[in-house]
Amino acid sequence: MTVFMLILAQVSTSGADFWVTYWTNEEVIREAHVTSVRERLAANKSHTHLPPLIEDTTTVSKDDSLIIYGSLIVGCMFITLLRSVMFVKTCMRASINLHNEMFSSILRGAMRFFDTNPSGRILNRFSKDIGTIDELLPRFMLESIQVFLVLVGILVNIAIVNPYFIVLMILLGFCYYGVTSVYLKTSRNVKRLEAITRSPVYSHLSDTMTGLTTIRVSEAEEMVRNGFDSKQDDHTAAWSLFLGTSNTFGFWMDVLSSLFVAALTLTFFMLEENIGAKVGLALSQALIVTGMLQYGLLRTTDVVSQMTSVERVLDYTNIEKEPDLESAPDKKPPPTWPSEGAIEFEHLYMRYAENQPPVLKDLHFKIDPTYKVGIVGRTGAGKSSLISALFRLAKLEGSIKIDGINTNDLGLHDLRGRISIIPQEPVLFSESLRHNLDPFQQYSDEALWSSLEEVDLKAAVTSLDIKVQEGGSNFSVGQRQLICLARAILRNNKILVLDEATANVDPETDTFVQETIRRKFKNCTVLTIAHRLNTIMDSDKVLVMDSGTMVEYDHPYILLQKKAGYFYRLVEETGPAMADQLLKIAEEAYRKTFHIDGTAEQEDLTTAL
Numbered sequence: 001m002t003v004f005m006l007i008l009a010q011v012s013t014s015g016a017d018f019w020v021t022y023w024t025n026e027e028v029i030r031e032a033h034v035t036s037v038r039e040r041l042a043a044n045k046s047h048t049h050l051p052p053l054i055e056d057t058t059t060v061s062k063d064d065s066l067i068i069y070g071s072l073i074v075g076c077m078f079i080t081l082l083r084s085v086m087f088v089k090t091c092m093r094a095s096i097n098l099h100n101e102m103f104s105s106i107l108r109g110a111m112r113f114f115d116t117n118p119s120g121r122i123l124n125r126f127s128k129d130i131g132t133i134d135e136l137l138p139r140f141m142l143e144s145i146q147v148f149l150v151l152v153g154i155l156v157n158i159a160i161v162n163p164y165f166i167v168l169m170i171l172l173g174f175c176y177y178g179v180t181s182v183y184l185k186t187s188r189n190v191k192r193l194e195a196i197t198r199s200p201v202y203s204h205l206s207d208t209m210t211g212l213t214t215i216r217v218s219e220a221e222e223m224v225r226n227g228f229d230s231k232q233d234d235h236t237a238a239w240s241l242f243l244g245t246s247n248t249f250g251f252w253m254d255v256l257s258s259l260f261v262a263a264l265t266l267t268f269f270m271l272e273e274n275i276g277a278k279v280g281l282a283l284s285q286a287l288i289v290t291g292m293l294q295y296g297l298l299r300t301t302d303v304v305s306q307m308t309s310v311e312r313v314l315d316y317t318n319i320e321k322e323p324d325l326e327s328a329p330d331k332k333p334p335p336t337w338p339s340e341g342a343i344e345f346e347h348l349y350m351r352y353a354e355n356q357p358p359v360l361k362d363l364h365f366k367i368d369p370t371y372k373v374g375i376v377g378r379t380g381a382g383k384s385s386l387i388s389a390l391f392r393l394a395k396l397e398g399s400i401k402i403d404g405i406n407t408n409d410l411g412l413h414d415l416r417g418r419i420s421i422i423p424q425e426p427v428l429f430s431e432s433l434r435h436n437l438d439p440f441q442q443y444s445d446e447a448l449w450s451s452l453e454e455v456d457l458k459a460a461v462t463s464l465d466i467k468v469q470e471g472g473s474n475f476s477v478g479q480r481q482l483i484c485l486a487r488a489i490l491r492n493n494k495i496l497v498l499d500e501a502t503a504n505v506d507p508e509t510d511t512f513v514q515e516t517i518r519r520k521f522k523n524c525t526v527l528t529i530a531h532r533l534n535t536i537m538d539s540d541k542v543l544v545m546d547s548g549t550m551v552e553y554d555h556p557y558i559l560l561q562k563k564a565g566y567f568y569r570l571v572e573e574t575g576p577a578m579a580d581q582l583l584k585i586a587e588e589a590y591r592k593t594f595h596i597d598g599t600a601e602q603e604d605l606t607t608a609l
Contacts (some may be wrong), residue, residue: 005083012079013153016072024064084142091138098310099130101317110320111393112352120203125316128198131308137306140299147296154289172260177254180297183249184304188246191305194238194268200231211353242305246298253294261287323392327411338403338418340369341525343390348398350389359385361548363398367541372526373538374556376570377545383529384421386545387497390527391416402495420488421497424531426480428472434464437487451486455516478509485513489520496521498528500535533571537582538589542567557583557590 102125106113159165208215208224215224327333343366350360360382367373374382388394392407392415402408407415428436437448447463452458457479472480488496498517514535517526530536537556544552544559544567551566552559559567560583571579 005079005086007149009079009083011153011573012072012076013150015070016076019065019069019072023069088138088144091141095130095133095138098133098313098317099126102126102130102313105317105321108321108325111388112323113319117120118199118203118206120206121199122203122316123206124195124199124202125313127202128195129312132306133311133313137303137309140302140306143268144296144299144303147292147299151289151292151296154292165264168263168267168461172256175256176253176293177591179249179252180301183245184301187242187245187249187301187305188308190238190242191308194242195308197231197235197238201228201235204231247300249301250294250298253297257289257291257293257528258291268487323412325411325413325420327409327414331409333405333414333418334409337405338494340403342369342401342403343367343495343525343527344401346399346401347496348389348396348400349394350385350394352394354395358397359548360389363550365543365550365553366524367527370523370525371540372528372538374528374530374539374542375545376530376533376536376542376567380547381545383545384499384547385548386543387421387499387527387529390497391419391421418493419495420491420493420498421499422481422484424499426472426477426484427481428468428475428480430468430470432465433461433468435481436468436483437464437490443490447490450489454489454520455482455486456512457482457486478506481509481513485516489516494524496524496526498526500529500531533574533577533582534585537585540593545571555586555590555593557586560586 019394106122155165155169159169204224204227208228215221264267345365347364348360348363349358351358356575375386377383385394388397390400390407392412396408402418429439432449437443437451448464449458452461460479472483475483496517528539536542539556541554542552542556542559543550546566552562556567559565560571562568573583574582
């Protein structure tokens with residue numbers, strides 16, 4: 001319908017122009033007839049030879065012609081307005097659909113996508129590219145379509161007046177096509193280069209704002225400024241190149257247009273009869289063609305260049321997706337699952353990309369219900385990857401079973417909704433406190449207040465509807481961590497994952513969080529990624545990772561008896577004083593767990609080892 005309205009608008013405009021030409025010719029004939037009558041009357045008075053009477057062939061009066069022309073103008077205005085409204089609505093629907101598809105695709109994107117695409121690049125898609133699709137592309141597209149429809153109407157009018165014009169247009173068309181093809185091929189690549197060099201500028205700004213405190217403390221302002229200048233210079237160079245190619249294209253369009261007008265003027269000398277109105281129509285509209293053709297081709301190349309933004313948005317609609325969110329009806333777990341919290345890894349491999357080696361290799365161990373397990377290892381050992389595997393954030397080979405149910409058979413909502421996690425960096429959204437605690441509105445206000453009371457935050461909060469500022473800046477780091485802990489208490493899942501939740505808080509908050517976790521999650525399975533060994537020395541077991549494999553798995557006190565063991569070396573690296581303290585904590589926890597006294601300790605250890 002929009003295409004039909006575009007064509008109808010141009011037909012009405014060309015019809016109005018052609019009616020002016022017809023009206024002008026009618027007036028010329030009418031004026032000639034009046035002159036002829038006057039000459040005959042003058043001849044009758046002088047009795048001379050009577051001149052021939054020019055026949056009046058006009059069929060429309062002046063008033064009728066004026067009414068018809070006015071009607072055509074009003075019709076053009078109405079159709080043009082309707083065309084514009086329909087075109088804008090069509091573009092808005094297309095833009096909204098593209099944005100929603102990209103947004104939905106990114107929300108469902110695999111974690112590998114976010115690992116390989118910096119935040120600046122993603123922001124560039126939603127800011128610059130979507131902005132281009134919203135603002136520039138519709139305007140350029142409407143102008144280019146309108147210009148070429150006007151050109152078609154003008155060419156048809158000129159061809160009716162001057163048949164030689166068809167030959168001129170064929171020759172000129174080849175010239176325009178050659179120049180435009182060269183320009184399009186160049187401008188498309190230059191525009192893509194401009195977009196590519198723009199993304200690092202956004203990424204650099206985003207990273208600078210994130211690490212501004214570190215930059216100032218390290219006195220690295222000059223280095224960061226030089227890095228930004230270098231990236232900005234690359235983008236400016238690409239943009240200048242794009243402007244240069246556009247200006248060169250415009251110059252050659254001017255040359256070809258001037259040659260076209262000169263050739264059209266010469267062809268009128270080849271016609272036997274030239275009616276003034278028709279010649280005037282042809283020349284005036286030819287002059288319009290010279291300006292509009294260049295403008296139309298420039299706008300067309302702009303549309304082709306801006307379509308790069310559409311291409312970039314469409315690329316993000318086809319990214320790798322995560323598995324299904326919902327479980328199949330026959331695979332859906334019971335509402336009370338997991339009721340015990342037993343976790344079993346069976347020959348598990350995990351890789352972030354199919355063409356990369358696995359980051360987890362043949363993991364095979366079992367975590368008993370309600371066990372508190374610490375996960376340790378050097379940087380890159382696979383600790384975080386193990387948690388990613390538990391939440392199925394990457395592709396797995398092998399299986400992870402929770403209470404006997406293979407997590408590969410479950411939908412992501414059923415799996416992730418039954419496991420709580422308290423990250424090292426607390427995440428709060430710029431919504432109300434109520435929304436941060438209970439985003440799906442599943443719990444009563446009494447339950448929300450009770451969870452806040454458990455973490456000693458009830459007195460610090462005046463209302464559940466208090467607005468959490470960006471990044472939770474109106475709460476301290478410790479309070480933000482306590483809110484995340486309250487969220488985990490509220491959900492009351494049987495499995496809790498801690499990514500060193502107290503690494504960035506003060507000692508007092510650290511002690512409070514550890515005691516709260518031991519008290520509230522006593523009957524839950526707790527997995528703790530440890531960056532500080534003192535937080536996991538009283539665990540039931542410690543899993544030691546190295547290069548994606550399990551090297552040791554036992555009670556920390558038992559592992560410390562192995563002088564050549566990996567865990568023993570990690571403890572020794574903390575220093576003699578700290579190592580002795582850690583050993584005492586592990587020994588005390590061991591005796592408490594296995595209910596042994598000092599006399600039976602050596603015998604039990606020998607049996608365990």
